[in-house]
Amino acid sequence: MTKNIQEVLTDCTLCYHSCGTVVTVEDGKAVEVKGLKSHPLNKGMLCPKGRAALDNTYDHDRLKHPLKRIKGAFERITWDQALTEIAEKLLKLKEEFGPTVLGVFSGSIGVENLEMAGLTHRFEAVFGSPNFFSVESICYRMRIRTRQITFGKYPTEELDSNLYVLWGHNPQESDFPLLLAMNKNLKDGAKLVVIDPKKISLADRADMYIRIRPGTDGALALAMIHVIVNEKLYDIDFINKYATGFDRLVPHIQKYTPEWAETITWVPAPDIRKLARLFAATKGASIYQGTCTQDQTANGTQNSRAFSVLQIITGNINNRGGWVINPGLPLGNVGMGVEEKPLGADQYPLFYEIRGKKSHFGVVTCVPESIPEIIKAFFVIGGNPVVSMSDSNAFREAFKRLELLVVHDLFMTETGQLAHYVLPACSHLEKWGLAYTYNVCHGLPYLMLRKKAIEPLYESWSEWKLLTELAKKLGIGDQFPWQSEEELVAFELEPTGITFEHLLKERPEGTFFKEKIYGMREGGFPTPSRKFEIYSDVLEEIGFDPLPSYLEPQRSPVSSPELLKKYPLILSTGNRNRYYTHGQFRRIKSLKGKNPEPKAELGPETAHTYGISDGDDIIVETNRGSVMMKALVTERVAEGVILVPHGWPKEANANLLTDTTCREPIMGYPEVKALLCAMRKA
Ligand SMILES: Nc1nc2c(c(=O)[nH]1)N[C@H]1C(S)=C(S)[C@@H](COP(=O)(O)OP(=O)(O)OC[C@H]3O[C@@H](n4cnc5c(=O)[nH]c(N)nc54)[C@H](O)[C@@H]3O)O[C@H]1N2
Numbered sequence: 001m002t003k004n005i006q007e008v009l010t011d012c013t014l015c016y017h018s019c020g021t022v023v024t025v026e027d028g029k030a031v032e033v034k035g036l037k038s039h040p041l042n043k044g045m046l047c048p049k050g051r052a053a054l055d056n057t058y059d060h061d062r063l064k065h066p067l068k069r070i071k072g073a074f075e076r077i078t079w080d081q082a083l084t085e086i087a088e089k090l091l092k093l094k095e096e097f098g099p100t101v102l103g104v105f106s107g108s109i110g111v112e113n114l115e116m117a118g119l120t121h122r123f124e125a126v127f128g129s130p131n132f133f134s135v136e137s138i139c140y141r142m143r144i145r146t147r148q149i150t151f152g153k154y155p156t157e158e159l160d161s162n163l164y165v166l167w168g169h170n171p172q173e174s175d176f177p178l179l180l181a182m183n184k185n186l187k188d189g190a191k192l193v194v195i196d197p198k199k200i201s202l203a204d205r206a207d208m209y210i211r212i213r214p215g216t217d218g219a220l221a222l223a224m225i226h227v228i229v230n231e232k233l234y235d236i237d238f239i240n241k242y243a244t245g246f247d248r249l250v251p252h253i254q255k256y257t258p259e260w261a262e263t264i265t266w267v268p269a270p271d272i273r274k275l276a277r278l279f280a281a282t283k284g285a286s287i288y289q290g291t292c293t294q295d296q297t298a299n300g301t302q303n304s305r306a307f308s309v310l311q312i313i314t315g316n317i318n319n320r321g322g323w324v325i326n327p328g329l330p331l332g333n334v335g336m337g338v339e340e341k342p343l344g345a346d347q348y349p350l351f352y353e354i355r356g357k358k359s360h361f362g363v364v365t366c367v368p369e370s371i372p373e374i375i376k377a378f379f380v381i382g383g384n385p386v387v388s389m390s391d392s393n394a395f396r397e398a399f400k401r402l403e404l405l406v407v408h409d410l411f412m413t414e415t416g417q418l419a420h421y422v423l424p425a426c427s428h429l430e431k432w433g434l435a436y437t438y439n440v441c442h443g444l445p446y447l448m449l450r451k452k453a454i455e456p457l458y459e460s461w462s463e464w465k466l467l468t469e470l471a472k473k474l475g476i477g478d479q480f481p482w483q484s485e486e487e488l489v490a491f492e493l494e495p496t497g498i499t500f501e502h503l504l505k506e507r508p509e510g511t512f513f514k515e516k517i518y519g520m521r522e523g524g525f526p527t528p529s530r531k532f533e534i535y536s537d538v539l540e541e542i543g544f545d546p547l548p549s550y551l552e553p554q555r556s557p558v559s560s561p562e563l564l565k566k567y568p569l570i571l572s573t574g575n576r577n578r579y580y581t582h583g584q585f586r587r588i589k590s591l592k593g594k595n596p597e598p599k600a601e602l603g604p605e606t607a608h609t610y611g612i613s614d615g616d617d618i619i620v621e622t623n624r625g626s627v628m629m630k631a632l633v634t635e636r637v638a639e640g641v642i643l644v645p646h647g648w649p650k651e652a653n654a655n656l657l658t659d660t661t662c663r664e665p666i667m668g669y670p671e672v673k674a675l676l677c678a679m680r681k682a
Pocket residue numbers: 015016108139140167168169170171173174175195196197198200212213214215216217289290291292293297572574575576577578579580581582643673674
């Protein structure tokens with residue numbers, strides 16, 4: 001009998017980049033995955049995770065049917081029983097305490113998965129609760145908010161640049177599309193600067209490598225502004241035409257000399273001057289801000305502001321290779337918000353609202369302290385907060401206090417272990433969606449259908465099916481009007497004028513939905529002054545510095561000398577690794593084989609001081625807890641610093657070391673890039 005063989009053009013969702021793939025399906029089974037040559041992001045290449053996509057989909061450990069925890073053990077139940085019981089419990093809690101008892105969390109997978117993000121958001125709003133949380137309250141949205149404050153819109157770093165300033169960003173591990181673009185552009189003469197406490201391997205090809213003390217990036221950026229201002233290296237025509245507040249920046253910046261910054265950052269003043277001159281002299285230069293690195297420090301919002309100011313005063317906005325404001329894509333809005341404010345909105349108002357424009361996200365670091373007083377039921381859809389959120393112990397203890405915890409995932413996770421119900425989810429190959437390669441992927445205005453290549457395995461359900469069916473049980477089914485996943489995607493596409501059919505039949509490889517426009521537009525930008533706001537009234541109104549400023553990490557040799565006695569080393573957590581996405585894929589042999597153990601990286605002198613050799617088992621400890629990892633001793637890491645990866649399970653979970661109460665003051669993000677720790681041989 002001849003085999004039915006199909007080639008399905010779809011995207012990879014093993015991380016948020018959404019690279020294009022070709023999946024070969026034989027008689028309903030996906031048998032091969034390759035990179036899609038015509039896709040502008042990955043041009044036919046796949047990273048190791050992408051190549052292992054089918055191992056993830058067909059993993060034996062996939063959750064196969066709904067589970068209910070009864071007296072500490074999980075028992076198989078039917079979907080109908082699970083949804084009936086969950087709905088009954090939710091209605092009872094709502095009746096007794098009101099709808100805000102429900103919190104919904106969607107992880108990093110929900111950032112690139114429009115349907116997951118939209119439907120979970122809608123579900124929580126229709127139920128009547130404002131308490132929707134995504135990883136975006138610890139990652140990335142801070143930079144979006146800050147750039148919106150400054151520019152009115154969100155400009156992004158592009159794939160192609162004349163000067164790449166990797167500022168706490170390592171494309172080799174975390175940003176495969178950028179790595180591909182850099183490989184080409186560096187060969188063609190683009191320049192590279194790496195600012196990182198670790199001399200990442202790309203730094204071997206850099207024009208400058210700047211070794212910085214973790215958490216002090218703001219001081220370096222301010223000193224660069226100082227040099228550019230005082231040496232008059234700025235683009236005065238650009239500033240006069242398009243920016244406000246430069247006159248107030250000039251006196252403000254005087255105190256931030258390179259010598260001042262040297263004592264804080266460990267970067268020699270002459271290097272700061274050299275870096276500032278290089279940056280100001282290059283048209284088409286971009287700061288590639290670590291995707292979460294800066295966000296997760298005490299000065300996160302102000303760091304993003306300082307980077308924005310550097311781009312503005314050198315005229316590097318909307319030019320090729322600079323930061324570019326991208327054409328918008330109006331999509332059918334699946335998500336909804338409610339009038340009431342979510343958790344954290346009063347404490348961190350800019351995360352929720354800028355100039356009257358609301359963004360319906362709660363602050364996830366506030367979740368543990370709100371259970372059970374405010375939140376009593378919690379849904380985790382595509383995330384593993386007990387491992388991924390800071391202060392795992394606080395999340396774990398809080399989740400134990402919940403009356404209802406529901407987890408929807410492909411696999412049993414540490415969060416799932418605590419749940420009352422664990423529900424099996426489809427992989428990206430088993431459902432329809434819209435791949436929207438956009439903000440995080442360097443502003444590429446590209447759209448592609450995420451195609452259902454195979455039928456759902458076992459009893460797994462998509463987010464659409466789960467939330468539609470649960471809504472019916474709750475009596476709010478009319479709020480989920482889409483009869484199929486395809487209908488939902490068609491609804492998302494409606495305002496774009498590009499149809500589902502067109503993408504399916506004419507452009508299975510995807511399409512550019514708009515051309516990028518470089519150059520400055522007439523009529524200004526959507527800020528009150530119509531200009532880029534170097535001086536921010538928005539920040540001033542809520543009591544923060546309207547001009548970029550510097551704040552030491554809360555736990556640091558400078559700000560907490562008492563703590564330093566017990567915890568003498570600087571800890572930064574969460575360096576990415578190309579074989580894993582956060583807590584995922586450690587069960588895939590081809591990936592685990594490449595990086596079998598969690599490794600804490602430290603310099604040789606530091607290792608020597610503590611009697612540690614490469615490969616030793618070590619304990620790293622903070623005021624919150626300890627982890628056990630292997631020591632990786634390398635000259636690449638600054639002395640006195642330990643770099644610890646996140647996403648490892650149990651006793652190697654980096655978030656046993658972090659602290660939800662240690663937060664950036666403007667947006668409430670956890671400080672996990674600059675803490676204090678101790679270390680010893682295990
Ligand atoms: N393979 C893989 N790719 C991923 C992910 C993954 O888990 N695995 N996660 C994705 C997600 S959700 C995100 S948010 C991004 C994260 O992307 P990024 O936040 O850009 O993280 P990395 O690329 O690991 O780069 C972080 C670099 O910052 C350095 N660093 C640490 N502390 C500091 C500091 O205080 N200052 C400076 N200047 N540098 C510092 C580290 O040494 C490291 O080289 O990656 C995405 N891509």
